[in-house]
Amino acid sequence: MFKDWKKITIGTVTAATILGSALLMSGTASAETILRFSHTDNPGGSRQAAAEVFAAKVSEYTEGRYKVRIYPAGQLANDPKAIEQLQLGGVDFTVSATGSYATHMPTLNLTAMPFLVDSYEQGWELYDNSAWLKGEFDKLPEKGFRVLSTWEAGFRSFTTTSPLNSPKDAEGQKMRVYPNDMIRWTMEAIGFQTVVMPITDVYLSIQQGVVNGQENPVDTIKSLRFYEVAPYITLTRHVYSPLPLTISEQTWQKLSEEDRKAIKKAAKESSEFSRKLVRDSVDSQIEEMKAAGATVVAPEIGPFREAVKSVYAKAKDIYGDDVAKILADAEAIRTKFPTQ
Incomplete structure (x- = not known):
């Protein structure tokens, strides 16, 4: 599905013209609403590659209503500041180690306990199906952001x-x-x-x-x-140390149900891409x-x-x-x- 990801470029993702300040409207969006995605990986890294896949899928599944503009290498903020900007609505998406979010949900510190799991398959099962972790993630919207999917770092x-x-x-x-x-x-x-x-x-x-x-x-x-x-x-x-992909709760609440489903689908597919890419690249x-x-x-x-x-x-x-x-x-x- 993602064999052509290298052909995806930031320019492709962000080619849309910004109409004015492109504000989200309640339940709807203008023809080319720009959503800002901040992360700290370099342009050649796996986070950037997965962000490009995510951006392309968001554009596809929302039929061009939303365009994701990616800001890599900490251009907008380091990891803690990007999460704060999620809460304030200054950025729409970020991706960071689970422990980075623990400042706002201290129990997430526990995901960084040493030697908790021993393989990628165990880690994926923990993040996808742990009843405890799902419960903690469900509390995050009240903190100002929510988890869409989990990307891989290893x-x-x-x-x-x-x-x-x-x-x-x-x-x-x-x-x-x-x-x-x-x-x-x-x-x-x-x-x-x-x-x-x-x-x-x-x-x-x-x-x-x-x-x-x-x-x-x-x-x-x-x-x-x-x-x-x-x-x-x-x-x-x-x-x-995987990487939850998160969206600002302010942004989420302004999306239509249709666009929420589209963005969650893009998040899931970008997670699958990220996991395979990182696991297969380590050696x-x-x-x-x-x-x-x-x-x-x-x-x-x-x-x-x-x-x-x-x-x-x-x-x-x-x-x-x-x-x-x-x-x-x-x-x-x-x-x-x-x-x-």
């Missing part, structure tokens, strides 16, 4: 300026984290000092020695070229980074799993019964989709 791993073969190597090292308690607790449990900063500042901060590394999925590491300044890639896969991305000079290792995971056990206890102290609920869903999913 499992988080490390890029550092020196080798990271075990938690012992983390001692005295500064690790960039985004504003998420679970990620911060996990990094500190491993042994890092943590520094919170937007992803758009990370490359230069590593280059200048402000931090010694960062952790993100392989797709993000490759897209944002972190391996250039932190050439030791350690494949811990410590957190599954080649690793090889490309190795060819560019990166050192890639798959360490013994046992010491890392042992180091982060305290994170679960801390989560239970703060989130109580919610921890048991998501862990029960994850255990059932691991049983249903066992890894080899």
Whole structure:
């Protein structure tokens, strides 16, 4: 279905002329209403590719009533600011790690618990069918935005300026984290000092020695070229980190029922595209980074799993019964989709 995605360009998606300020009207839209989509991935990354698919599908399924204009690479905002802009109606769509939304729904921190799932299939089942997670997502419209579908980013791993073969190597090292308690607790449990900063500042901060590394999925590491300044890639896969695609609730409430269905259909199909693209690209991305000079290792995971056990206890102290609920869903999913 998406074999020609590379032919889709931002120019194609945004070629429509903006008529005046193109305001949404209650239940209807002008012939070419522009919707703004902000994300922090580079133009050559998977988020941009999926955004182009989404934009094309929105235009197709709304018969041209809506055109999605994409702003990549943090042009409009970093991830936390883009979510704030969703709430204010300043942007219409964004896509970010689930933990980024936890500022507004703290229980979503629990999706970033370390080693919660072990495979893409398990992760997809969690995000598509976990009763607990569906319930949490259903609360988001009252926060000013709602989840349309979930795009893929993959499992988080490390890029550092020196080798990271075990938690012992983390001692005295500064690790960039985004504003998420679970990620911060996990990094500190491993042994890092943590520094919170937007992803758009990370490359230069590593280059200048402000931090010694960062952790993100392989797709993000490759897209944002972190391996250039932190050439030791350690494949811990410590957190599954997909990307909910969200729409401003202000925008959603102004859509007709027909256009809501069209946008949800576009969101679902762009999710399918994103998941296949990211899953199928990981091995080649690793090889490309190795060819560019990166050192890639798959360490013994046992010491890392042992180091982060305290994170679960801390989560239970703060989130109580919610921890048991998501862990029960994850255990059932691991049983249903066992890894080899």
